[in-house]
Amino acid sequence: MNNKNSAELLFPHITKKISDYDTIYPKRILQEGAKVTRLGPSPTGFIHLGNLYGAFVDERLAAQSDGVFFLRIEDTDDKRQVEGSVEVIINSLNFFGIKFDEGVTIDGSVGDYGPYYQSERGSIYQCFAKELVERGLAYPCFLNEEEISSIREEQEKTKQNPGIYGEWAKNRELTYDEILANIDAGKPYVIRLKSQGNPNAVGDEVKTISVEDGIRGILVMPENVQDIVILKATGIPTYHFAHVVDDHLMRTTHVVRGAEWLSSLPVHVELFNVLDLKMPVFCHTAQLMKLDEEGNKRKLSKRLDPELSLEFYKNQGYHPRSVREYLLTILNSNFEEWRIANPDLPMEDFHFTLEKMSNSGALFDLNKLNDISKDVLAKIPAKELYVWLKDWATEFHPEANILFENNEDYFEKILDLGRSGNNPRKDLIYASQIFEFISYFFDDTFKIEDKNPENISDEDAKLILNAYIASYDHSDDQSAWFNKIRTFGLTLGYAAKPKEYKKNPELYKGHVGDVSTVIRIAVMGRSQSPDVWEIQQILGEEKTKNRILKQL
RNA sequence: GUCCCGUUGGUCAAGUGGUCAAGACAUCGCCCUCUCACGGCGGGGUCGGGGGUUCAAUUCCCCCACGGGGUACCA
Numbered sequence: 176m177n178n179k180n181s182a183e184l185l186f187p188h189i190t191k192k193i194s195d196y197d198t199i200y201p202k203r204i205l206q207e208g209a210k211v212t213r214l215g216p217s218p219t220g221f222i223h224l225g226n227l228y229g230a231f232v233d234e235r236l237a238a239q240s241d242g243v244f245f246l247r248i249e250d251t252d253d254k255r256q257v258e259g260s261v262e263v264i265i266n267s268l269n270f271f272g273i274k275f276d277e278g279v280t281i282d283g284s285v286g287d288y289g290p291y292y293q294s295e296r297g298s299i300y301q302c303f304a305k306e307l308v309e310r311g312l313a314y315p316c317f318l319n320e321e322e323i324s325s326i327r328e329e330q331e332k333t334k335q336n337p338g339i340y341g342e343w344a345k346n347r348e349l350t351y352d353e354i355l356a357n358i359d360a361g362k363p364y365v366i367r368l369k370s371q372g373n374p375n376a377v378g379d380e381v382k383t384i385s386v387e388d389g390i391r392g393i394l395v396m397p398e399n400v401q402d403i404v405i406l407k408a409t410g411i412p413t414y415h416f417a418h419v420v421d422d423h424l425m426r427t428t429h430v431v432r433g434a435e436w437l438s439s440l441p442v443h444v445e446l447f448n449v450l451d452l453k454m455p456v457f458c459h460t461a462q463l464m465k466l467d468e469e470g471n472k473r474k475l476s477k478r479l480d481p482e483l484s485l486e487f488y489k490n491q492g493y494h495p496r497s498v499r500e501y502l503l504t505i506l507n508s509n510f511e512e513w514r515i516a517n518p519d520l521p522m523e524d525f526h527f528t529l530e531k532m533s534n535s536g537a538l539f540d541l542n543k544l545n546d547i548s549k550d551v552l553a554k555i556p557a558k559e560l561y562v563w564l565k566d567w568a569t570e571f572h573p574e575a576n577i578l579f580e581n582n583e584d585y586f587e588k589i590l591d592l593g594r595s596g597n598n599p600r601k602d603l604i605y606a607s608q609i610f611e612f613i614s615y616f617f618d619d620t621f622k623i624e625d626k627n628p629e630n631i632s633d634e635d636a637k638l639i640l641n642a643y644i645a646s647y648d649h650s651d652d653q654s655a656w657f658n659k660i661r662t663f664g665l666t667l668g669y670a671a672k673p674k675e676y677k678k679n680p681e682l683y684k685g686h687v688g689d690v691s692t693v694i695r696i697a698v699m700g701r702s703q704s705p706d707v708w709e710i711q712q713i714l715g716e717e718k719t720k721n722r723i724l725k726q727l
Numbered sequence: 728g729u730c731c732c733g734u735u736g737g738u739c740a741a742g743u744g745g746u747c748a749a750g751a752c753a754u755c756g757c758c759c760u761c762u763c764a765c766g767g768c769g770g771g772g773u774c775g776g777g778g779g780u781u782c783a784a785u786u787c788c789c790c791c792a793c794g795g796g797g798u799a800c801c802a
Contacts, residue, residue: 217802252801320800336729337798365800396731407800414802438731438797461733462795504751508740511751533740535733535795543739543752553765598765657761664761673761691761703763 186305209242218260235527245278300412315364316346341374372400389458389529399441419446492606497548507531549601557587567606625702649716664690
């Protein structure tokens with residue numbers, strides 16, 4: 176038996192059979208309908224919003240069905256490894272609430288379906304490859320780089336499809352003796368699939384495959400005809416082969432991956448068929464896009480788009496829950512309606528479905544994220560916000576650390592400012608914005624940023640502040656406080672209501688709004704802010720008076 | 728070049744052979760109001776183009792355009 180001998184020659188050290196692995200990694204015992212999903216990042220040291228987006232789908236699918244979500248590291252490309260990136264991946268995803276049930280963790284692997292690093296699964300892939308060689312469905316190919324590129328040139332010249340297939344696959348039918356001779360000569364080789372597709376078919380003769388995608392419905396594509404590489408010269412598998420072997424042995428039920436894999440789907444289908452394995456449900460997600468300077472949609476790129484990096488959100492201080500809610504609104508458009516109907520339920524109560532996912536690429540929209548974040552933060556109690564802000568500042572804004580010392584009560588009052596009642600304020604968006612927003616509460620960061628209204632001269636402003644300090648009583652309630660402002664405003668020549676001023680502008684210097692703006696700027700340094708009385712109550716009498724006095 | 732996927736307002740999108748073509752963000756106007764927010768009310772704005780099929784097409788079919796992706800011993 177030619178093939179059997181070749182297989183022995185190629186893989187002398189492989190003694191296990193595929194069936195042995197099926198015993199080692201038996202079918203998972205899970206309840207009916209449980210989904211097994213996986214994330215398979217390559218450890219390049221960069222994890223982005225697209226990864227989170229996909230991971231979120233995996234996580235929801237598994238969690239909602241009491242299934243399993245595991246992490247497998249796809250480190251088959253030795254050129255792209257980056258030290259420490261596995262930790263970065265795990266920590267980043269964890270920060271945004273993505274937790275794995277199984278697979279690689281910070282302290283080693285967990286689960287019965289390992290190893291979870293593809294680099295440690297070499298003999299498994301080789302076993303599968305060996306059996307394919309034995310069965311005449313794969314073969315060693317000794318074509319070197321030059322030979323392959325000259326094949327390509329020839330194909331381009333004659334306008335044929337590029338690749339190694341059909342008669343271009345010159346090593347397809349090598350005999351045992353030829354293989355032996357090549358190996359003895361020390362020639363490097365790869366293992367290629369001997370595609371069962373017909374490369375010479377044209378028009379209606381072209382066979383098609385039909386796959387039901389979890390997101391896109393039925394996909395019909397031409398069958399694969401390429402003798403793709405399954406094991407590289409190093410003995411390490413390509414993605415295609417590793418995917419098929421691993422997702423079978425790890426008993427993955429749903430493969431969630433980006434649309435960039437769509438075109439290699441026929442390859443995967445052939446591999447599953449040729450190995451006689453049950454295919455998982457493929458779920459090809461749309462890619463996240465962004466509008467470029469010329470107004471074209473384009474794929475987010477890590478070089479050009481800082482907001483693609485998960486670090487961006489951590490740096491800016493977006494709350495993980497905000498990012499999660501935003502992602503869910505892109506993932507399932509009906510989430511938004513659900514959220515409006517159920518403002519107080521945790522987002523995990525929403526039933527996520529693949530069918531509701533869009534097939535076209537969504538533009539990333541920072542506006543929307545901000546809007547969602549306002550609602551999210553509005554519901555988080557001040558105590559929790561305080562802890563979150565403190566943690567964020569420790570890492571990204573250390574100069575603010577001093578603000579947290581013995582200041583918890585003060586801080587919480589600030590964060591709760593205007594948040595009670597039926598129409599709570601929604602001022603808080605992300606941590607760095609919050610520090611900016613509340614900076615006037617702290618003498619270290621307080622500064623006069625805005626100018627008095629144009630109709631108020633410096634003398635007028637002093638008159639107003641003098642009258643204010645003279646009438647100031649910290650124990651006044653809000654309406655008493657404002658009535659005083661109206662009263663002395665009127666004697667100084669300012670209408671008590673803006674409408675009165677508008678009716679007879681010639682009678683007044685301005686209106687009560689101008690008066691309170693002057694006060695607002697003295698106390699807050701800004702012409703716009705939440706309610707002055709409430710802010711003064713938080714600041715305290717001493718600080719309030721000092722700030723006014725300083726402007727006199 | 729070739730293969731694959733996609734295309735509903737500025738953005739995210741629901742949706743169906745006959746709809747006034749939802750909703751959200753953004754935007755504009757008004758109301759509330761001492762500013763800003765919040766909230767309320769309202770406005771503008773969409774089925775990429777061309778052919779079919781049909782009494783009727785945004786919806787079904789074909790062609791084109793545009794966008795994205797693949798075409799690796801990357802994933």
